Every structure is written in C-alpha cells, then in structure tokens.
Amino acid sequence: MKPEAGNQKVQTYQRGLEGLEVTDTRISLIDGVKSRLIYRGYPVDELAENCSFEEVTYLILHGNLPNQQEYSQWKDELREWRIPPKEAFDSLSIIPSNAHPLAQYRTMLTIAACHIPEAGRSDMQAQWRRPARILSWSAALAAGAIRHLNSQAPLPPKDDLDFSANFLWQALEREVSPEEKSAFEASLIVQAEHGLHAAAFAALIVISTGADLGSAVLAGMGALSGVRHGGANQLAYEDISKFECAEEARVWARKQLDEGYRFPGYGHRVYKCPDPRVAVLESHAKNLLASKGMEDRWEIYSAVRAEIEGALSPKGIYANVDSITGLIYAPLGLPVSSFPIPFCLAIETGWMAHCLEYLPHGAMIEPGAVYLTSS
Amino acid sequence: MTTYRTLSSNFSWALDELDWPVTSEVGPGLSGVIATGTRVSWLDPSSGALEYRGVPIEELAGMHSFEEIAHLLITGNEPDEDKEAFSAFRDQLRASRVLPDDVIALIRSLDSQIHPTSILRAGVSALGCHEMSHEDELSGERHWRELRIIAQVAALVVQIIRHRAGKEIAEFQSENELAFEVLRAIQDTDPDAKDVRSLNLLWVLFADHGLDAPTFTSMVVASALADPYYNVVAGLSALRGHRLGGASETVLEQILPLDTPENARSWVASTIASGGRIAGFGHRLYRIPDPRVVILRKEVAAQARRKGKSELFDIARAVEDEAQRHLAPRGVHLNINFYAALLFHLLGADTPLLPCLYMVGRMAGLMARVHEELENPRLYRPLGHYTGYPVRHITPEKGR
Structure with a gap:
C-alpha cells in the first residue's frame, strides 16, 4: 500500500497536529489504551527479552527479524563503520567542554556529515547504504562526546564486542558485566522506535525534500534535544537524585503535586495508561542499582512514582520511559548530562525506518499557515 | 464545525481567528493542512498575494534593506x-x-x-x-x-x-x-x-x-x-534536498552552458520532449505565475545589461518562453529560483x-x-496510520 493512501480527504486535528494521520506506516503500533508497543508486529517486551539491539534494528528497518545470514551480514556492516572521520573527533578540541553533550555530539555529526561517501546521492540504493554507517558513526561519536565531558580522548572500538557492549566500552573504558550489558541493551531496544513523535516528524520533513538520510537524522536530533522531548530523562533523574531517603522524596513529591509541578518523566501524549517500556526496564534497573549498592535510588524512585501515580493516574498520567532510563545509566557510570544520548542513539533507528518507508512515494511535506486578521 | 476547503482555490488562507481543533482537507505532503495560525505573513497561492505583516511584497521589494x-x-x-x-x-x-x-x-x-x-x-x-x-x-x-x-x-x-x-x-x-x-x-x-x-x-x-x-x-x-x-x-x-535548496544550483548548471537563445530554445524543447526537467519551473503551491518572478526578471534584465551580459538574459528569456509554451497549459510556471539563481550569478556568486x-x-x-x-509552544506530534502486521510472537528459533 502506498504511504499516502492513509490520508483521508478530510481530517480533524488539534494544535501541534495532534490527531492528524500523516502517512500509513507498517513500522510500529503504539497502543495508548491497552499499554502496548509493537515493532513490526512484535511486542517490545518480547524483543527486549530475546533479541540483540542489532536484530531489533534490522527488524525495524527491514520489516522482519534477520535470518542467520542476514544477521551476520548486518553485524559485519555495522562493525565496518565503527570508525568515523577523524575530523569529527578533531572538532572536539575546539568545542567548549561545558557545552551540552548533545550539542557537542551534534557538532561532531555535522562535521562527519561533511565527509560522507556519496554525499550528492539521494536515490534509494544510496539511502539504504546509510543506516549502518549512521548508527555506528553515531555510537562512536556519542561515546567520544561522553569522554570529552571528562576531558578524555576517544577510544578505539573493540571488534570482538557487539554494538551495545562496544558503545559502553568506548564511553566508559571498561568491559561491562553481562547484567550491565543486558540492562543497557534493553533500554536501547525499547527506545528504538516510537512512531511519528516530534523528532521523527522533523526527520520525515527533511527526507521529503530529497535530502540524505543523515540530514534527516540531524533534524530529528534537534527536536530530541529539546527539554520537552529527549532531555526529559536527565531532568527526571536530577529530580530524584537530590534526596537522601524515600521519605524525604515522598514529602517533596506531595508538595510539588500540590503546586501543580509538571514532573519530567511522567505523562505522555499517547499513553494514557502505564508506559509498556517502563515495565520492561524495571527489573533491570532495580537489580543493577542493587549490584552497585544504590538500592536507595530505587526506593526513592518508587516512592516518588507511587505518590505521583497515586494522585495523577486517574487523569491518565503514569511514569513514562524517561523516568526510569536514568536508573540504568547512572549505575553504569554514565554522566547525568549524557543521559539523552543513548536514547538518541537508539531512536535514530526508528527515524531512519520512517524516512525509508516514506521516500519511495512521499511528497514533499509542506503544510499551510492561516494568516490571522483579528487584532 | 466548519470544514475548511483548503485545497480549493477559493480558500484564501486568511481568517479572523482559528479555533482548534480544525477540520480541513488533507492532500499529499500535508498540503491543505493548517499547521498554525500566524501574524507574520500572508501567502495566498491562488491569488498570488504575499504580504509581510500586512504590507504587500510589491511595496517592500526594492524599497527596503x-x-x-x-x-x-x-x-x-x-x-x-x-x-x-x-x-x-x-x-x-x-x-x-x-x-x-x-x-x-x-x-x-x-x-x-x-x-x-x-x-x-x-x-x-x-x-x-x-x-x-x-x-x-x-x-x-x-x-x-x-x-x-x-x-x-x-x-x-x-x-x-x-x-x-x-x-x-x-x-x-x-x-x-x-x-x-x-x-x-x-x-x-x-x-x-x-x-x-x-x-x-x-x-x-x-x-x-x-x-x-x-x-x-x-x-x-x-x-x-x-x-x-x-x-x-x-x-x-x-x-540540502535537491527538491529545495539544490534547485537553484541546477538552474545555473542548465543555463550557463547554453550559448545562444536559439540553442536554448531547442535544448528546452528536446529536454521536455524526452521527459526531462527544466530547473526553475513548477511550484507545489502555485498554479499561477509566482508574483515574485516579475520583480526579479526586471532586476536581472537591468543587471545583465549593466554588466555587459545581456546575452545571458536573452538566453534566460528564451528558456522561459519556450518552457512556458510547453508547461503553462499543464499549470507549471516559472518559480522564484530561476531568475534568483541568475541574479546571484550576476552578483558574482559561485554556484554552490x-x-x-x-x-x-x-x-x-x-x-x-x-x-x-x-x-505559545505546543509540541508537533502527529500520527501514523498503522497498516502493519497484527501482533505476532517470537518463536524459539526467532525469525530464522
């Protein structure tokens, strides 16, 4: 079916284009009533439990889980692109290290984009050669940006490690335990695709102009960097990291509830029910925190969450994925200001899938604006 | 509730006020979708009107920095x-x-x-x-x-x-x-x-x-x-997209190698006959000539004459005439990129x-x-219409 076929002739929508169906998609189903997130038919909890990040990225991009041969080719292709252009790392030396890691990361990506192969091509063959390069370069540059926060030089990749273990190695300079890796990988898998949220929509607009896939990803990252969007996991973790004990946190949460504070990491435009991604990550976060002697963080999180959900769940406000990913990234030793980066890395997969799905038939996206004449 | 017939040429894209939600026609590429209400400028593709903050573009162009x-x-x-x-x-x-x-x-x-x-x-x-x-x-x-x-x-x-x-x-x-x-x-x-x-x-x-x-x-x-x-x-x-910023570069890549108005005409005719595209023609919004073109054409003519490059303007005119003859009946008209590219060139700018x-x-x-x-920001978050697999489960050997 052509992507445009889903467009009804007449639609009703709110500001922010809420409720407007932009295109048909076969990539994911976000069920905000029954609390389900499905990639290409598979529930996300089953994918997180049984699959690697590489398998899930293949699934999201191509529509099916890879067979043995496709899987090993995809892993090889990802591994081939682990070394981004040197110029991108060099640019770190002149970027102020107090800039937000996402801004540093973005700058490295814009420099890397000056050195991409087949820069002028936007035909489908060339576009399909790009996802592996984009994912692997992004991972290496993201790790470099995180190292730069502590004024450390980037590390070379380790070929014997898979995508997520290698990313953690390049970011942390240590080989992580199997528990750490599976917690991190689960966080990447549940965040790898989420429909036409603002960032994916920005990417879709850019690809619709005939731009290259990397340019679309850069636009998506722009939207993601906003505090309303991808920056929320950092803010959510900062909120709960100021407390010594659960009781103190509970008192704070009650007070904030009274004052109508908008808690980062809670509530969602689509989910008016528990966010299915949270359930997947709960045991990972709890166990990982316990293994690092950080059980109190889990207790504080649970106390705050119970207060907020107790008060606001009748209004459809529950903890969303941003409330919990920090509880995996913190015990791994990632700096708090870098928390948005793994999310960004994972969800590039979904943006690329939406772009590649839209491209063959999609018209250039250009809505209208109504000129308001009242004073 | 009013349904705005936004894809009809009767819709002027100006309203007293806008009450959300809105109901409108929706065409390919979100044409017809009302993404926002604005006081910055008024663009009405069917009449060709373009006003910045209520002042017609014709009054602003050439008068202001x-x-x-x-x-x-x-x-x-x-x-x-x-x-x-x-x-x-x-x-x-x-x-x-x-x-x-x-x-x-x-x-x-x-x-x-x-x-x-x-x-x-x-x-x-x-x-x-x-x-x-x-x-x-x-x-x-x-x-x-x-x-x-x-x-x-x-x-x-x-x-x-x-x-x-x-x-x-x-x-x-x-x-x-x-x-x-x-x-x-x-x-x-x-x-x-x-x-x-x-x-x-x-x-x-x-x-x-x-x-x-x-x-x-x-x-x-x-x-x-x-x-x-x-x-x-x-x-x-x-x-970066070739449908957008790249289009003005293509205009120069096509026009500059042409040496005489006659050759320009035959190049246009053969390009169109073989299904090729003439850069600088066609605009998603306009089915009538873009009003900005008239202003720019005059400026290009004057600058070409002044810089001793009248031949370039004559070639451009020949391309425009010939292409218009073929394309205007199909509702495809000259867009702003055509003469804008030539004017940037006359000012000495390198094509890229x-x-x-x-x-x-x-x-x-x-x-x-x-x-x-x-x-008054509100996150843009539209939807996709899911037409994919119904729920399926991972088998022990997965998809393999």
Whole structure:
C-alpha cells in the first residue's frame, strides 16, 4: 500500500497536529489504551527479552527479524563503520567542554556529515547504504562526546564486542558485566522506535525534500534535544537524585503535586495508561542499582512514582520511559548530562525506518499557515 | 464545525481567528493542512498575494534593506514607526557578526570544496556550543537571541565564502549593512550601490514564504524547546534536498552552458520532449505565475545589461518562453529560483553558494515564525496510520 493512501480527504486535528494521520506506516503500533508497543508486529517486551539491539534494528528497518545470514551480514556492516572521520573527533578540541553533550555530539555529526561517501546521492540504493554507517558513526561519536565531558580522548572500538557492549566500552573504558550489558541493551531496544513523535516528524520533513538520510537524522536530533522531548530523562533523574531517603522524596513529591509541578518523566501524549517500556526496564534497573549498592535510588524512585501515580493516574498520567532510563545509566557510570544520548542513539533507528518507508512515494511535506486578521 | 476547503482555490488562507481543533482537507505532503495560525505573513497561492505583516511584497521589494525587513518580520513594526528601536535592532544585528575564533578556525579546518551548506550547518552547530552552555536557561530575551542568529548565519556565510575562495578572514565594519558585507566577501572589493540593492531585493523576496521545509522543520524542533541553534541546524538540513535548496544550483548548471537563445530554445524543447526537467519551473503551491518572478526578471534584465551580459538574459528569456509554451497549459510556471539563481550569478556568486545565500534571507522569516511558535509552544506530534502486521510472537528459533 502506498504511504499516502492513509490520508483521508478530510481530517480533524488539534494544535501541534495532534490527531492528524500523516502517512500509513507498517513500522510500529503504539497502543495508548491497552499499554502496548509493537515493532513490526512484535511486542517490545518480547524483543527486549530475546533479541540483540542489532536484530531489533534490522527488524525495524527491514520489516522482519534477520535470518542467520542476514544477521551476520548486518553485524559485519555495522562493525565496518565503527570508525568515523577523524575530523569529527578533531572538532572536539575546539568545542567548549561545558557545552551540552548533545550539542557537542551534534557538532561532531555535522562535521562527519561533511565527509560522507556519496554525499550528492539521494536515490534509494544510496539511502539504504546509510543506516549502518549512521548508527555506528553515531555510537562512536556519542561515546567520544561522553569522554570529552571528562576531558578524555576517544577510544578505539573493540571488534570482538557487539554494538551495545562496544558503545559502553568506548564511553566508559571498561568491559561491562553481562547484567550491565543486558540492562543497557534493553533500554536501547525499547527506545528504538516510537512512531511519528516530534523528532521523527522533523526527520520525515527533511527526507521529503530529497535530502540524505543523515540530514534527516540531524533534524530529528534537534527536536530530541529539546527539554520537552529527549532531555526529559536527565531532568527526571536530577529530580530524584537530590534526596537522601524515600521519605524525604515522598514529602517533596506531595508538595510539588500540590503546586501543580509538571514532573519530567511522567505523562505522555499517547499513553494514557502505564508506559509498556517502563515495565520492561524495571527489573533491570532495580537489580543493577542493587549490584552497585544504590538500592536507595530505587526506593526513592518508587516512592516518588507511587505518590505521583497515586494522585495523577486517574487523569491518565503514569511514569513514562524517561523516568526510569536514568536508573540504568547512572549505575553504569554514565554522566547525568549524557543521559539523552543513548536514547538518541537508539531512536535514530526508528527515524531512519520512517524516512525509508516514506521516500519511495512521499511528497514533499509542506503544510499551510492561516494568516490571522483579528487584532 | 466548519470544514475548511483548503485545497480549493477559493480558500484564501486568511481568517479572523482559528479555533482548534480544525477540520480541513488533507492532500499529499500535508498540503491543505493548517499547521498554525500566524501574524507574520500572508501567502495566498491562488491569488498570488504575499504580504509581510500586512504590507504587500510589491511595496517592500526594492524599497527596503534586508535589515529593515528582518525587523518588520520579527517585531511587526516598520522601521519608520520607531526609528530608535530600529537603530538598536540594527546595531545589535551588526555587532553579532563577530564570530568566536574557534568557530572560524573550524570552518577553515575543513576542505574548502566541501559543499557550503554542509560547512554552514557545522558552523552553526559549533557556534551553538559557544553560545549555549548546558546550564543555560532558554527563557529570557529570545527576541535578541533570534536576531543574533540571523546575523551569525550571515557572518558564517561570509567566512565560508572567503575560505572557499582561498582568501583571508573577513573583518566587518559596523557602518556596513549585511548585504554590503556579503557582497564584499564575494567580490573581494567594496560593492557598488546597485549590487547592494540587488542582493537586498533578493533577500527581501526570499525572507518569508509560508511553511517551506526549512522553516517548518525549525518550528517543529522549536516546539520541543530545543536550543535555538539546533532549530537552525535542523532547518539547514532540510535545505540540502535537491527538491529545495539544490534547485537553484541546477538552474545555473542548465543555463550557463547554453550559448545562444536559439540553442536554448531547442535544448528546452528536446529536454521536455524526452521527459526531462527544466530547473526553475513548477511550484507545489502555485498554479499561477509566482508574483515574485516579475520583480526579479526586471532586476536581472537591468543587471545583465549593466554588466555587459545581456546575452545571458536573452538566453534566460528564451528558456522561459519556450518552457512556458510547453508547461503553462499543464499549470507549471516559472518559480522564484530561476531568475534568483541568475541574479546571484550576476552578483558574482559561485554556484554552490546559492543555497547558503538564499538561506541568509530566509532566516528572517524562519526566526520570526520560530519566535511566534515559542510565544505559545505546543509540541508537533502527529500520527501514523498503522497498516502493519497484527501482533505476532517470537518463536524459539526467532525469525530464522
């Protein structure tokens, strides 16, 4: 079916284009009533439990889980692109290290984009050669940006490690335990695709102009960097990291509830029910925190969450994925200001899938604006 | 509830007010969708009307500098209304052209033949690292921030032009307007008044044109409350597409090799006969000639004559006539890129610089709309219509 076929002739929508169906998609189903997130038919909890990040990225991009041969080719292709252009790392030396890691990361990506192969091509063959390069370069540059926060030089990749273990190695300079890796990988898998949220929509607009896939990803990252969007996991973790004990946190949460504070990491435009991604990550976060002697963080999180959900769940406000990913990234030793980066890395997969799905038939996206004449 | 017939030529795209939710027609590429209500400008593709803050484009073009139009678009005030406010605005704009040494060093560290739009995007991103530290609050005087970015983008383009030509770093003089400084970078000498007028004219015509992809991308990114430099990086990413910024380069690639009006005509005829595209023709919105074309054609004619390149104008006219003869019956008309590309060329700009030069002008409208968006932001989050697999489960051997 052509992507445009889903467009009804007449639609009703709110500001922010809420409720407007932009295109048909076969990539994911976000069920905000029954609390389900499905990639290409598979529930996300089953994918997180049984699959690697590489398998899930293949699934999201191509529509099916890879067979043995496709899987090993995809892993090889990802591994081939682990070394981004040197110029991108060099640019770190002149970027102020107090800039937000996402801004540093973005700058490295814009420099890397000056050195991409087949820069002028936007035909489908060339576009399909790009996802592996984009994912692997992004991972290496993201790790470099995180190292730069502590004024450390980037590390070379380790070929014997898979995508997520290698990313953690390049970011942390240590080989992580199997528990750490599976917690991190689960966080990447549940965040790898989420429909036409603002960032994916920005990417879709850019690809619709005939731009290259990397340019679309850069636009998506722009939207993601906003505090309303991808920056929320950092803010959510900062909120709960100021407390010594659960009781103190509970008192704070009650007070904030009274004052109508908008808690980062809670509530969602689509989910008016528990966010299915949270359930997947709960045991990972709890166990990982316990293994690092950080059980109190889990207790504080649970106390705050119970207060907020107790008060606001009748209004459809529950903890969303941003409330919990920090509880995996913190015990791994990632700096708090870098928390948005793994999310960004994972969800590039979904943006690329939406772009590649839209491209063959999609018209250039250009809505209208109504000129308001009242004073 | 009213259903707006937005895809009909009777819809004027102007309303007293807008009550959400709205019901409208929706066509391919979200044509017909009402993404927002605006007071920045009025664009009615069916009548050809284009007004910036209520002033018709015909009254603005050729009468005002780009700095004045940027002021109009962003503040809603004409420069004559409040001379003091305008001088403050202009001084701020000009002072913002001084870039950090590191950013200039970054530009100059890149191969000068990399496409200028890629270098510009990297430059804006690096500049954002300098301007916004991670402790920075995004509230406060947005107004000045946006103004500053317009000037900074122009300054980056100037430095890219200098680097591309293998020339030294440009130093800006506060008494010189933006158009003067950009032309000085291109021509490597003080430009004359007529060239300054032409560049201002181009930028005024390009300053705003509804929700084109760079502008709308920037608005979507702004709605997530991203840092303003990121809005621009995203907008510049949309500029790279061959359907957009790349189109003006293709115009020159097609026109410049043509040597006589006669050959131009036969090239057009054979290109169209073989199903090829003539760059500079066709616009998503317009089924009638773009009103901006008339203004630009006159300017190109005068500049070509003045620079002893009348032949180029004659060739362009021949291409236009011949293509119009074939394409007008199909509702395909000349768009602004055609004569704009020729005018940039007559001013001395290297072909790959065209998208960047266009963008300097568009930054005024883009920033005005981002500013408007941020007065009452709501995250753009539309939906996809799921037509994929029903739920399936992972088998022990997975898909294999």
